[in-house]
Amino acid sequence: MSELIGSVIWINGPVVRARGSRHVSMLELVEVGEERLVGEVIGLNGDIITAQVYEETSGMRPGAPMFGTGLPLSVELAPGLLKSIFDGVQRPLPLIEMESGSFIGRGMRLDPLYRKDRWKFTPTAKVGDKVSGGAIIGIVMETETFEHRIMIPPDLSGTLSWVAPSDEYTIEEPIARLKVGNEEKELAMLQRWPVRRLRPYKSRLGVTTPLITGQRVLDTFFPVAKGGAAGIPGPFGSGKTVTQHSIAKWADAQVIVYIGCGERGNEMTEVLQEFPHLVDPRSGRPLMERTVLIANTSNMPVAAREASIYTGITIAEYYRDMGYHVALMADSTSRWAEALREVSGRLEEMPAEEGYPAYLAGRLAEFYERAGYVETFNGNAGSVTIVGAVSPPGGDFSEPVTQHTKRYIRCFWALDKSLASARHFPSINWLDSYSEYLEDVAGWWREQVGMDWLKMRNHAMEILSDESRLSQIVKLVGPDALPDEERLVLETARLLREGFLQQNAMDKVDAYSSVQKQIRMLGLILHFHERALRIVKHGAPISVIHNLPIVDTLIRMKTLVPNEELEKMDDIQKQIDEQMSQLDSEYR
């Protein structure tokens, strides 16, 4: 399948140049050296071929052969993706471990998907059906509950001349034959798709459904819509990864693609060891069964880090095309951008800001635009939601990756170091964050929860931003100088911060909040505020409000009331009313 196309003349880290064929195409997959290290053509100039290599090039010499494959870098798509962990160019890490031990050896050439597994295929199309790209011709239960829909590759259409009977097949065995014009094509479950090309769909639909994450600060205050894109920037130690993990655990997507891009090895191990033991609250199955992991840790070759983002998004789009809602986490896009910069630097390209290549913004746009809520060719609705972490150097949001990312996302979850230092988690700063999806998803809340969520949310935001303004004054003159009405704002804001925004990912009850619980909690805090405000206006000092036992209850209700026992909230409401009524009568 591969032919000799040239010989290496220059090596500098992951970038090599070879002299040879003029018939190589850009982004073609090549193999370099006797070890046949995999790479990708990133530049052509006359007979000089420049390639980035996805493995360590130590020991490679000028004169080493370069082989062309005639194909672009592609991923394998078939049943067996779920529960897997791959490196940035979709090599299966568990099989690499079996081959080369605990350390990743070089020149490993392994099929991404295991060839010998047999999958029970149930056809849903029949001979004579006219089918086009994206049409579903059969299903395979990829896990006990997950239906993997086998589709006609997007670029084919024709008439089915044979469909395999319901039986077990490997992913390479034919399951259908398609007559395209006069030609007959054999189809297997296994398909390939070039990672840098977006998979087509019928049309884009509007985004109107929120991606529910069970994280109160996200769902209630800064929701991201299914098919939308969100960015999480934050300095080190501010909780990017914990937030990403929480979303990967609890988001109401059917498939999660988690890309560990230039991050720590232990983090991926944590996911690998934790997810099989966590149960998806919706399907009742282990979380791992809906997860695909792409791990290219910080010490793995840098060019493969650049590719990992594309590998992940292509897999996400594949599941979207079946009609599923997919959430993709990329942690961290800054490391991906740095990989881009490193390769660009070795190519001696003219740098733009901070050494990043001028095409950084374009690449980011290409990536984030692959998010979307679409109608697929088979008439289903599916979506890919992207949540990208950004690691700005020194926590400075004015750096190029954060700034360019902001142009292509509509939801910005700004992490704050000082909140993290005070162990306020998730340390998402409510004043710096924003979501442009608020209006888009308001209808969903009305239908699903039946309360005017947006109005309540805006009221709470108002209290929080008032707090910020007032605390400037407090810093200068102390809290006693404020009138009691304003001190009540500080008190309610504290309830919002400690009782609502703070969420303990380690606590069984608190880790996931249903939207019903979220809205009830918010409602109770606002109810408290309203009742207290009336009393303060009647002249009660703030201290009597502060000392009410209900204050402590409101802060602790997140851990005291499980999602399944929301009727306990009625009791809390009753306590508010009782305690307030008593004060009412005292100060009337």
Added chain:
Amino acid sequence: MSAVISQGGQEVIGVSRIEGPIVIVEGAANVSYDEVVEIRDSQNRLRRGRVLEVGEKNAVIQVFAGSTGLSIDGTRVRFLGDTLRIPVAEEMLGRVFDGVGNPIDGGPQPLTDKYADVNGQPINPTARVYPRDYIQTGISAIDGMNTLLRGQKLPIFSGAGMPHDQLAAQIVRQATLGAIAGEPPSQAEQFAIVFAAMGVKHDVADFFRRSFMESGALTRVAMFLNLADDPPVERLVTPRAALTLAEYLAYEKGMHVLVILTDMTNYCEALRQISNIRGEVPSRKGYPGYLYSDLASLYERTGRIRTSEGSITQIPILTMPNDDITHPVPDLTGYITEGQITLGRDLDHAGIYPPIAVLPSLSRLMKDGIGSGRTRDDHPHWGGQLYAAYAHMQDVRALASVIGEEELGEVDQKYLKFGRAFEREFVNQSLTENRTIEQTLNIGWKLISMLPKEELTRVSLDEIRQFYKGEDA
């Protein structure tokens, strides 16, 4: 080391360009990327180098010992055809080596036929074991609030003039595998220590040597020393040589290894120097764009794997230029490592040792090594409460400096007292004080009990009933 340098390989006489520690050789054929070279000057003095870039006709070489004394025509370069390897053996514990792994304690070459590539290979994430066992260092601010686990990389962010060396030495002296609070520490074997010094002063290296000797640890320490007046380029090899030995001891000999790397800032400066000379496009503050990947290739050589009992725990030390935590070296380090122990100048001035500023400090793995069945059930909430209270105290302290302490409310005054006691009684301890986890937790509760019960929203009501000893208990 000289044992590796075999007689084979092609030799080229004369180089075409010398610039700082970079030498460009023309006319060498069949040179491989990253290969080791031997360079002899006209007096036949030997030094070593490494190939940074190869083209058809020329090779760019980085000379470890610098290029002083090299001439265009009088230099001979021998290409050895292999990447840089060092010998690894258990008997290297108790020995002292230079920055590239040659013995400098007057002893012989380590007797071994095992030579390992200093670059190592990335650990497969599926082969790792997630760290769960905590290390009791006997230092409250670490054990209680930034717990260190076996297999973690936890750097010390310091500044010039602060006692990071004393702290590191104390950790080395006191570190044992932690036990459940109240139980005696398990008699697990002691840590083997691999110590790498990069560009530090003679006194510092000597301080560590004495400290290891006094605690009787010297026989289980291997020291790799590249001191301040040694060639900076060698510094790029020093931590790699040290980690290569550590990997051998941990993953092939099943030992628990503690690696101390000091000072990472010097290492990064050496990297910047090479990058500048090569005319690479700089990113922040002149450091190369690949600084993150390069640091990761060191820090990620930490952890535990399934096929071995052993572990590597890393404590890199770095001095933040001008105490600036946003400087690229601490910044990129913080993004890779699993937390950081940050030393605070103001605490140091106040005479508090160790001057650990708990708010900017963090142990990312702490959550997995503490609590029920590991330290004590209340530990996670206890930590959260101390953090929250101390963070609030900082605001109160700032306010007090504006309006005066007397103007503060009753509760805030309590916070201020809490803060002082926290620094004096919890963070502060002597150089030889080795606190058990139970002592640490109890001191913490004593401090928490200085605050009114209503303020304690991070601990559960049960925990308050059990441990709170305040006025209204």
